Amino acid sequence: MPASHLTTWNIVIEAASMAADLHGVQARKDGTPYFQHPARVATLLARAGADDELVAAGFLHDVIEDTPxxxxxxxxxxxxxxxxWVAAMSKDHRMREDLREPAYKQQLIDGPWQGRAIKLADQIDNFSASMIGKKKIGNRRMEAAKWAIDITDQDRDPVAMSLRGTLQAILDKAVAIYQSKS
Incomplete structure (x- = not known):
């Protein structure tokens, strides 16, 4: 069905269906079905006030990178x-590994705010999941969250601002918790 025939509600349902089909039996490092991650990202976007197209992109944000x-x-x-917006969130695996991450970061910086909003929701979910049952969050995870906050500092859309505030609050709480355990 071409995009022009999708109603705003149908675009979310179609995106969820496509993501579920494409991610299929993929699992996260903790063994949970991978599809739960894009579903949570899409939910975070919706709760922040994103329109249906952005919620759909949240469901699809990993399909270029992780599926055929x-x-x-x-x-x-x-x-x-x-x-x-999905392309903005996708690393180009055709690139040499040492060039891939810097190119990805630059495309997020240069791209539309919607791509960065998806990145914030992605970081919220990844950071929250990494905190469960852990005594310490790795520096890499902390740096990724800080970077996502930094690159969205100039984004004034209410969706991006809401997600940035949420990620900052989670990061601040994690720092306080882990400092108190040290």
């Missing part, structure tokens, strides 16, 4: 906005 789907698959089904 590509930009054109998303473009055909969901339109250019959703495809562009």
């Amino acid at each position: 789907a590509d930009y054109d698959d998303i473009l055909e089904k969901f339109g250019s906005s959703v495809a562009d």
Whole structure:
């Protein structure tokens, strides 16, 4: 079904369905079904006030990077906005590994605020999941959260501002908890 035929509500349902199908039996490091992660990212975006296209992109944010789907698959089904936002969240695995992360970070910085909003929701979920049952959060996870906050400092959309505030509060709480245990 082309993007022009999707109603605003249907775009969310279609994106959830596509993400569930594509992520299939993938699992996270803790053994939970991978699809739970994009579902939580989409939920965080919706709760922050994102429109249906941005919520759809939240469901799809890892499909280019982690499944056989590509930009054109998303473009055909969901339109250019959703495809562009998902692409902003996708590392190019054709690049040499030492160049991949810096290029990814630059594309997020240069890209649309919606891509950065998805990154914030992604970090909220990843950071929250990494805190469960842990005595300490790794420096890499802390730095990733701080970086996501920093690159969205100029984003004034209420969705981005809400998510940035949430991530900052989680980061502050984690720092306080782990400092008190030291």
